[in-house]
Amino acid sequence: MRNGPKRSDSIQVASSHLITTCATLAAIILFVVLGVRVVPSSFGSAVPPSGSLIAAFLLNIAIILFGWRRAKELAQAMAALAHAEQEAHRNAYVDCVTGLANxxxxxxxxxxxxxxxxxxxxxxxxxxxxxxxxxxxxxxxxxxxxxxxxxxxxxxxxxxxxxxxxxxxxxxxxxxxxxxxxxxxxxxxxxxxxxxxxxxxxxxxxxxxxxxxxxxxxxxxxxxxxxxxxxxxxxxxxxxxxxxxxxxxSDQEAEIKERAILEDEIRQGIDGDEFLPFFQPLINLETGETSGFEVLARWRSPRRGLVEPVDFIAICEASGMIAALSMNVMRKALIEAKDWPAHLKIAVNISPVQFRDPQLAERILKLLTETGFPARRLELEITEGSLIEHPEQAITVVQSLKNNGISIALDDFGTGYASLTQLQALPFDRIKIDKSFVATIGESEQSAAIVRTIASLGKLLCVPITAEGVESETIRQQLADAGCQDAQGWLFGRAVSAQFVRDHFDLPAEGSEGPLDPLDTIDHERRDGDRRAAARARLAAGRKW
Missing domain, CATH: 3.30.70.270 (Reverse transcriptase/Diguanylate cyclase domain)
Structure with missing residues (x-):
């Protein structure tokens, strides 16, 4: 027996078994001695045996019966203990699903x-x-x-x-x-x-x-x-x-070590408030006006500079940091956009990992209360994966958010394998076509057919359709012809800082994050170039992006 509680239990049962066995043997010996005296006296002697001798004889019979029963119970206990030991060993070293080693x-x-x-x-x-x-x-x-x-x-x-x-x-x-x-x-x-x-x-x-x-x-x-x-x-x-x-x-090992360093820096960045919201405009294809902004996280790292989401979101999801990061960036975005014009919606992505938290709806509603941001102006973008991993819990969370006036958009539509099922399970307020279809709409008849089908589906369901990843005027026109209501992409502008949005939309500055960092100015001027000049001209003509 191994050391620990089970060894102690084994010793106690074994000791009890030994004591009972010794007592029973003693009772049997005494029974034989008394029997030698009682039985002959009963049949061959004129003098009957004394009452005390008969009582002792009967008492010994009772003790023997009790000992036999107790010994049986102890034997069963020992067998159960041995079985428990075997089960414990199996649980410790054998996989319960396949029966293989663990x-x-x-x-x-x-x-x-x-x-x-x-x-x-x-x-x-x-x-x-x-x-x-x-x-x-x-x-x-x-x-x-x-x-x-x-x-x-x-x-x-x-x-x-x-x-x-x-x-x-x-x-x-x-x-x-x-x-x-x-x-x-x-x-x-x-x-x-x-x-x-x-x-x-x-x-x-x-x-x-x-x-x-x-x-x-x-x-x-x-x-x-x-x-x-x-x-x-x-x-x-x-x-x-x-x-x-x-x-x-060894190169792989170095890569893993670098990833571990990056993970530590991300964790420190969350604690150090280094993540901030950037805003990408959503454009109405019919009027050309801005209907809202999608919030995208950026990391202003002291060592790495301005870091895009592709370099840290997956790590945050894998390490369990995504909830803290998402809520932190959302809080900043809501504070910033609280006093923007009432027609501008703010769209925020919610990771499938966050839907594992049954208190997600309460956390978001609490955030709205603390920031004073109107629920009707908030739109949460979720993917099909959010509804598949824990469907009942996810639908409960989403329904609770909708009941409080928050809009729900189905993001990356067309890339999953249960899209129509999800549309039936929950009435969405918007459907976003994945950029993989939008980018190839002019080159692939299949992509064009998918976009037209989704746009028609949205029309039948009375749900607006937004296209992601619009990078050319030709694609914009094709999307408008297909029936898409809104679009976003580099044609209209990349994600920009809150300061840039305030400057070029003449928006209130309450909740400002402070002056625009020179890094932001240089980065965006370099990447957007002529697009930004055109955007300024459209803004001056009527606040169109």
Whole structure:
């Protein structure tokens, strides 16, 4: 028995068992002694046995019966304790879904392997690509069935004396003996090829692919270091486009370290109030007037300068910082735009990660109360992914926001796989066509057809359609002809600071963030050039962007 509470319980049960057994044996011996005296006296003696002797005899019978029952109960307790020990060991070292080894068991086996000499082996981490879609479309039960299928396949393919483990989610690991690096690569390549074959699991048909990271075992390294190397290589495979294999190398490790440094700087930047809202105009295609602004976060880093969202949003979502960042930037935007003209709406993106918080609606409503920003002028942009991961909770949050007068826009429409379902589940106030379709509307008849179809759908549903990523006058005209009401993109201007918006729209300055930073002026003058001059001319003619 291991040290700890279970060992103490075992000792107590064993001690109780020993005491009961000794007492029962003593009672049996006494029963025999009394029986020798009582039984002959009952049948062959003229003098009947004394009452005390008979009472003692009967008492011994009772003690023996009690001891037998107690011994039976103790035996059952010992069996239950042994079963609990087995279950505890299983829970500690076996994955409950697939029956494979878990992370703890793999780490133990890996540590033992690294202590042998010579160390001939490799560790690979295998992550299923887009596995989340299986859970979203078919349910978690189907997802578990698929994980079981993959685990069995890996166990069948793995060479003798290998350890196959599921580390969690859709991530598997394989510790295998190999002759050299070429042997390891061929074996993992065969695994990826097997996983790519069509799979029938239950009532659905699946096409899988996987990304794998591979590292040769190195004597003197710890199990944790080897797992980290394979993990770094696996994420390199994902960044390379998935469905591929990557070896670990030192450059990847340097990249991971740089990412960790960036993550720390982002966290410090949130605490240091370095993130601020920029505003990109939304233009009415019929009148050419500005109908509102989309809020986009920018990071004014002391070391990196003005950083675009593409360089920090994904890291914030992965590290759990997105909620703090989003609410901080939203607060600043609402304070800034509170006294702008009443017809200007402010659109703010909400990450799917934020919808995991059941208190999201309350937090946003509290923010409106604190800033004094009118709910009817706030529009929240959400993607289909926000409604798929936790559909019931997300719909409850969205409905609560709508009931308080906040508009909801469905962002990046057309890129998901459940768009029409989401439109039916929740009445949106706006649909935004993804820029991937807008950018190719003049080159691809398929993109043009998609844009026209979405515009027609919006007309039927009485929902305005906004096109993202408009970069030319030709595209603007095609969108207007298709029936889109609003648009945004570089044709009308990039996202600009609050100071720039105030200067060129002659807006009130309450809640100002202060003078425009020279970095903003230089950056925007350089990037917008002639577009900005045209914007100023349109503004002077009638406040059109």
């Amino acid at each position: 992370r703890r068991a793999l780490a133990k086996a890996l540590a033992e392997k690294l202590r042998t000499s010579p160390v001939n082996g490799a560790i690979t981490l295998i992550d299923l690509d887009h596995f989340k879609k299986v859970n979203d479309l078919h349910g978690h039960s189907a997802g578990d069935d698929l994980l079981n299928h993959v685990g069995k396949l890996l166990d069948d393919i793995a060479p003798k004396d290998s350890v196959v483990a599921r580390l969690g989610g859709d991530e598997f690991a394989l510790l295998m003996p190999v002759a050299d690096a070429k042997d390891a690569e061929e074996r993992v390549g065969a695994i990826l090829q097997s996983l790519s074959a069509p799979i029938d699991v239950g009532a659905f048909h699946a096409h899988l692919s996987a990304s794998a990271g591979l590292a040769m075992l190195v004597e003197g390294q710890s199990a944790e270091d080897m797992l980290r190397r394979a993990d770094i290589a696996m994420y390199s495979a994902k960044r390379a486009g998935r469905n591929t294999l990557r070896w670990f190398d």
